Amino acid sequence: MSIHWADVIAEKLEKSGPHTIATGITPSGPVHIGNMREVMTAEAVFRALKDRGVDVRLIYVADTFDRLRRLYPFLPESFKEHIGKPLSEIPCPTGCCGSYADHFLNPFLESMERLGIKPEVYRADVLYKQGKFVEAIKTALCRRDDIARILKEVSGREVPAGWSPFQVICTSCGRTNTSRVTGYDPLNETVSYECDCGSRGVVSMRGGGKLVWRVDWPARWPIFRVTIEPFGKDHATAGGSYDTGKRISEEIYGYPAPYPIVYEWIHLKGVGAMHSSTGVAVTIQEMLDVVPPEVLRYLIIRNKPEKHIEFEPGMGLLNLVDEYDQRKGDDRALQLSTLRASGPFEIPFRHMVTAVQIARGDEAQLFKALQRSGYDISRREEILGRAHNVEKWLERYAPDYVKFQVHETLPAAVNNLTPEERQALGILADHLDNKTAAEIHDQVYAVAKECNLDSKKFFQAIYLAFLGDRQGPKAGWFLASLDREFVKERLREAANRKI
Ligand SMILES: [Zn+2]
Ligand SMILES: [Zn+2]
Numbered sequence: 001m002s003i004h005w006a007d008v009i010a011e012k013l014e015k016s017g018p019h020t021i022a023t024g025i026t027p028s029g030p031v032h033i034g035n036m037r038e039v040m041t042a043e044a045v046f047r048a049l050k051d052r053g054v055d056v057r058l059i060y061v062a063d064t065f066d067r068l069r070r071l072y073p074f075l076p077e078s079f080k081e082h083i084g085k086p087l088s089e090i091p092c093p094t095g096c097c098g099s100y101a102d103h104f105l106n107p108f109l110e111s112m113e114r115l116g117i118k119p120e121v122y123r124a125d126v127l128y129k130q131g132k133f134v135e136a137i138k139t140a141l142c143r144r145d146d147i148a149r150i151l152k153e154v155s156g157r158e159v160p161a162g163w164s165p166f167q168v169i170c171t172s173c174g175r176t177n178t179s180r181v182t183g184y185d186p187l188n189e190t191v192s193y194e195c196d197c198g199s200r201g202v203v204s205m206r207g208g209g210k211l212v213w214r215v216d217w218p219a220r221w222p223i224f225r226v227t228i229e230p231f232g233k234d235h236a237t238a239g240g241s242y243d244t245g246k247r248i249s250e251e252i253y254g255y256p257a258p259y260p261i262v263y264e265w266i267h268l269k270g271v272g273a274m275h276s277s278t279g280v281a282v283t284i285q286e287m288l289d290v291v292p293p294e295v296l297r298y299l300i301i302r303n304k305p306e307k308h309i310e311f312e313p314g315m316g317l318l319n320l321v322d323e324y325d326q327r328k329g330d331d332r333a334l335q336l337s338t339l340r341a342s343g344p345f346e347i348p349f350r351h352m353v354t355a356v357q358i359a360r361g362d363e364a365q366l367f368k369a370l371q372r373s374g375y376d377i378s379r380r381e382e383i384l385g386r387a388h389n390v391e392k393w394l395e396r397y398a399p400d401y402v403k404f405q406v407h408e409t410l411p412a413a414v415n416n417l418t419p420e421e422r423q424a425l426g427i428l429a430d431h432l433d434n435k436t437a438a439e440i441h442d443q444v445y446a447v448a449k450e451c452n453l454d455s456k457k458f459f460q461a462i463y464l465a466f467l468g469d470r471q472g473p474k475a476g477w478f479l480a481s482l483d484r485e486f487v488k489e490r491l492r493e494a495a496n497r498k499i
Contacts, residue, residue: 001105004332010048013228013259017168018055019078021046022226023119023343024217026063027104028087029072030283032294033113033311034266040300041263043117044336059224060119063086064101065128065210067167067176084175086210088125101125111284115293116339127223129207136219136253137205140165140401141184141191147168147215150247156241166191168209172199176209190252214241218249221258230305263305269312277288282313289392291317292345293383295324298337302329313397321349347375349390351483353398356390358406369408377392381482401473404466406482410467414420421461424451426495428462429488432479441476 003011013019023042025035042058049056064087071079075093082090082100092102097103101123109121127133140147141164148159164181168191178196184205185192191208194200203209211219220226235241244451246257268282287296290313303309323329324337325345347355347370359366366387367377377383394403414422428447432440448458462479463472472478479487 006044006336007166008047009045010052013284014052014054019049019227020057020059020225020226021228022059024061024063026066027101029104031104031108032283033287036284037113037263037266037300038230039117040297041261041305044301058119061122061124063124065124084177086125086169089174107285111288114288115297128210131206132223133219134205137166137211138186139252140211140215147248147252153242154244155246165212166209166214167212168193168203170195170199171201173197214244215248217241218245218253222253222255223251226258230263233262233264234264261305264308266309267309269310283383288390292389294337294339295321298324301336302333303337314399318349352386352390352484353402354482356387357404358408401477406466407468410493413464413466413468414497417461420451420453422495422497424453424458425461425465425491429491432484432488437477437480440479444475465490
């Protein structure tokens with residue numbers, strides 16, 4: 001059996017500990033599951049190192065001091081005036097919390113908790129205001145030319161005249177993209193500037209501005225003694241910010257760059273790569289409405305970071321939950337994804353889909369339906385959590401063919417079936433074991449042929465037995481999405497109906 005990717009990394013790095021694994025996400029928009037890959041990747045390696053007895057920390061630096069780059073589609077027009085200001089200094093877009101940064105950071109922190117990820121959390125604006133970056137800022141300003149040379153050598157781009165590794169927040173207009181550094185005073189720890197808005201002045205190195213991204217990133221490595229860091233492939237391109245960061249870290253800050261773990265994007269099937277800036281995203285909250293947290297962990301942890309994940313929130317999601325619950329995947333990936341000691345969830349998600357649609361929002365009915373099928377209903381809270389997941393899934397992602405109103409008992413309309421049709425339903429019940437949706441579909445045709453029935457009539461008989469109606473979703477897929485035992489029982493019941 002192959003070793004899990006997180007263990008491969010842990011094995012490679014265990015001797016060079018203690019370790020600090022850093023993650024960092026800019027809360028400029030709704031945090032989506034693509035972003036979640038960063039913290040999840042870090043967490044898997046964190047667990048793998050811990051399992052080997054290595055002293056390891058996991059940190060998350062929220063880039064709250066980054067500036068708003070443009071008017072994202074989810075922002076009101078009035079936010080145009082905030083472009084260029086640090087996210088921590090912009091009001092909340094809906095007025096519900098302290099700042100723009102908090103508005104997107106808080107739900108993300110909550111989601112991380114639900115996903116069992118517990119990093120030490122730092123906010124970049126607080127770190128800057130506390131003066132944690134002062135020495136790094138002085139060094140960067142003093143060695144501005146060396147940094148400019150590294151940037152040119154590695155990225156091939158010459159920095160513009162007047163470029164500075166430090167961006168001042170203009171005290172008048174609040175922007176960092178319109179100001180220019182005109183000098184600095186390392187003794188008083190201040191930077192002087194002028195701005196397009198006409199303002200000029202002096203700011204403190206403690207919160208008066210920040211290092212530009214390509215310097216900010218390596219500057220934090222020695223501050224936190226970072227030794228391992230996952231980052232998206234956009235930072236990993238040749239001449240990209242990891243390449244420049246590595247040289248800046250080593251040559252300017254005298255600190256070895258962390259071990260890089262490059263991760264690929266998560267694509268939403270049929271839509272494309274998720275980016276919060278384009279609105280093509282499923283937020284973590286939306287995802288956790290639909291997917292149990294340990295399954296969301298599993299989605300990410302089972303894949304090597306360098307492998308892109310095609311996420312299909314329709315039937316793909318259903319299959320994923322089953323794979324997790326039924327322990328069909330890689331053992332170590334399952335173990336690294338597990339959150340509870342209570343063991344696997346026994347009720348198949350497909351059966352939850354049936355039970356929830358039978359119960360139609362009635363809790364007591366739900367438990368009754370589950371019990372009737374022979375399931376243990378003692379883990380009530382987990383069952384209700386899963387039922388909530390299923391309800392939301394049906395609402396948002398489920399394909400039409402899984403949506404139905406299955407009759408709780410055999411519909412009376414079955415009385416109208418011919419004895420041949422009823423007999424055929426019984427034969428179908430005997431041929432359902434270990435069949436996929438497509439195979440069941442073929443089986444329906446095969447049984448119809450065997451019994452000399454018109455296949456269209458036979459499909460109608462099936463729908464009548466379950467839905468009390470002559471039409472329904474594509475039969476093979478419909479039957480496959482129901483609990484198999486339930487389907488067999490219902491077909492036999494219809495077959496044995498005495499009229
Ligand atoms: Zn808010
Ligand atoms: Zn200004």
